[in-house]
Amino acid sequence: MTAATAPTGLGEAHTVYLDHLADADEYAATDLAIGLLDAGVPAERVLLDLVAPAQAEVGERWARNEWSVAQEHAATHISEQVVAAVSAHARPDPTNGRVVVACMDGEWHALPPRLVAEVLRLRGWQVTFLGASVPAAHLVSYLHRYDADAVALACALPMRLPYAHQMIEACRRSDVPVVVGGRGFGADGRWARRLGVAWAPDAPSAAELIADERALRRVPPGQLAHLADDEYASLVRRRSELIDGALAELRERVPAARAYTAAQLDATVSDLGHIVDFLAAAVYVDDASMFTEFVQWLVEILGSRGVPVGAIALPLEHFGAVLRDFPRAARALALGRAALPGVAR
Ligand code: B12
Structure with a gap:
């Protein structure tokens, strides 16, 4: 980029910065940020109004499956370099x-x-x-x-x-x-x-x-008085058993799951682990909305990768049945199931 075309305002710079992240062009991204500092934009604004929103957009692109994990890593590395360059430039x-x-x-x-x-x-x-x-x-x-x-x-x-x-x-x-x-x-x-x-x-x-x-x-x-009921601690103790049980049921009910590659199996175990961990955290803070927000997020993430909603509905049903004597977990699971698209409320 030449000095004549370098953006000096943050609005215009945002789009250009994202393009540099998309191109994995570390030098151009750094030059852009330092150019803004030279043009009089305070360092705090460059960090919070350029780098931070760009990183949020990186997350959205990853979530929509438009950017791979590799592209996200490259972009994040560049933003880290830019933060270092801005701080070195400012040296308060x-x-x-x-x-x-x-x-x-x-x-x-x-x-x-x-x-x-x-x-x-x-x-x-x-x-x-x-x-x-x-x-x-x-x-x-x-x-x-x-x-x-x-x-x-x-x-x-x-x-x-x-x-x-x-x-x-x-x-x-x-x-x-x-x-x-x-x-x-x-x-x-x-x-x-x-x-x-x-x-x-x-x-x-x-x-x-x-x-x-x-x-x-x-x-x-x-x-956190509710923690006295031991529901959270029991969930944590049963984490592996819950994941294994959900995986076994998935393989029984979905024939394709029996032919999963090692990588697919890993990803499934990791997703099941996330479900159990979010459920346990929701029980810890006694707020089912944490779990429903997570389910909505998971639907979007897996949906953009072509995974059907059934792949989430099935483990939620399984956990609901196994954890029926855990009132707070059971409630969060019921609300999570109701938050799935296509589920009658
Ligand atoms: C880069 C990134 C990663 C990198 C992080 C590398 C790094 N060096 O930071 C890596 C690859 C490690 C990663 C891993 C994962 N990530 Co990630 N990641 C992101 C991404 C794209 C950007 C993070 C970022 O820099 N944000 C910019 C900052 C500025 O935004 P911010 O958080 O809003 O920060 C502001 C305030 O919140 C506040 N603030 C933030 N922190 C603090 C701390 C203090 C003390 C204070 C006072 C204020 C404060 O001030 C900030 C500035 O004003 C986000 C997307 C996003 N929207 O953030 C996803 C995101 C956070 N990741 C996500 C996920 C799911 C994961 C993984 C689970 C993925 C996976 N399956 O492995 C793992 C979990 C790893 C782990 N155990 O921590 C999800 C979380 C969704 C959810 N439901 O919780 C997000 C939101 C992506 C998405 N759109 O779905 N990730």
Whole structure:
């Protein structure tokens, strides 16, 4: 791209940036971002109004099966490089305290909290970014060593919330205030409220919260009394048995499933695992809407890959029958089945 044609406004830049991601053109994407900085666009805007929405669009293209996993990986790698280039270009002087930003254990979506980390840095915080999947014990010992004023924890997948809760509690026990964020807590943060932890919808709100320690610590307690009924713990204990049972029934009722290749079998086991994990997480926060939202998402993902709705209906029916004595799981499964297209309500 020549200087004369380089976009200097974010609106126009968005489309061009996505084209660079589609072409896997790392240099062009980086030049575009740095060009915007040179044209006077603040670094925070480049991160949040260019890179972040482009990544969301990458996700939509993957979900619609327009982009392969390889194309998504290439695009994400480039966005990570762009974030690094923008931060290196800005290099703000730290004037505030120390913040650690990390992904929950088992969470591989490191780019969203990386954007949060860079925005905090731009706003004067001394930030250590620990990246993807940090084990709770290691995080806690790091917080002590680093003498952190706050920790920001990311969770992109609702099914990881039970683990997220363990990590939040571990940080709390070491008396470091916690703020959480990411799609995993629900678009309105309702599952963060359920866990009793401060939540920020985006990086600027996270920065404001962290600057106000009293607000960060003044959070209503979680509402998790229902966990006493042991339903969540039993579901977790029975995870493998549930997956094996659903797979056996699928093979019995759908002849084609008996001829699955190893890769198809792997994908099916992984999908069944996701169903059980989302169900367990919905039971953990006692909110069936988490499960119905997941079912609607799964219908779209599998539908765009030519997988019929029956492939979801069957395991939901199976789990419904096996878990009939689990009232909260059974309710979520019934609502999940009702959310399937073509199912009479
Ligand atoms: C890139 C990507 C990946 C990469 C991540 C690599 C990396 N380095 O980050 C990889 C390949 C690892 C991946 C894996 C998976 N992914 Co993925 N992924 C994405 C994608 C396309 C982009 C993520 C991103 O950068 N988003 C941009 C950020 C900026 O958006 P954001 O989350 O809204 O962030 C803002 C706020 O939420 C908030 N925020 C975010 N984090 C935090 C943290 C804190 C502390 C705070 C305060 C605020 C905050 O601030 C941000 C900026 O304002 C998303 C699509 C999407 N819409 O996000 C899917 C997406 C999140 N992935 C999805 C899925 C399903 C998966 C997999 C399960 C796929 C699979 N079958 O294996 C695995 C799970 C891996 C795991 N265990 O973590 C789904 C989740 C759907 C659901 N129902 O939950 C999505 C939504 C794709 C889709 N459209 O369906 N993924």
